[in-house]
Amino acid sequence: MTVYVDDAVHPWRDQRWAHLMADTLPELHAMAAQLGIPRRAFQNKRSGVHYDVPAPLRERAIALGARPISRHTDRILLKSVIANARAQYSANG
Template identity: 50%
Template sequence: MAAYVDNVAIEWRGNAWCHLVADSLNELHEIARRLGLRHEWFQVSASYPHYDLTAQTRARAIALGVLVGDRRQIIQCARALKDELASVPKPPVQLDLFP
């Protein structure tokens, strides 16, 4: 199993940003934790599940063993993460009709 960063550099709020993906959700969250990323930064509603990283955090991720993925690898992981996320049971929503 592995985690990957892509080579994009999306400029936003004065930083260049890229994406962090992994072979599984557990591995993705574990490497994010090791990088000091908060779980609420997880991009669950994006086109594919990922964390956004600044260029500085990307360099730290690579130093921790995260691989630089090519486009094919990133897309493969993105699809697998999306499928895994879809298979996770969602907790039932309880409506408070009479507060």
């Protein structure tokens, strides 16, 4: 089981943001908790369950064991991770 963090490529509020995703929801929530991200920041969306993390927090996630993945060089893996995140979506929240 693995937690993943993609490239910090999404600009918002003068920062670059990444997506924190995982093979399972318990792993995802556990990593977010280790990073100090409140549960209310969890995004349960049809596009995939995830947490948004700013670039500096992305580096901390990697230091804690998250696997960095790149939208540029890990396309097949990233598509698989995103498909898994979509499969974990719950319309009930």
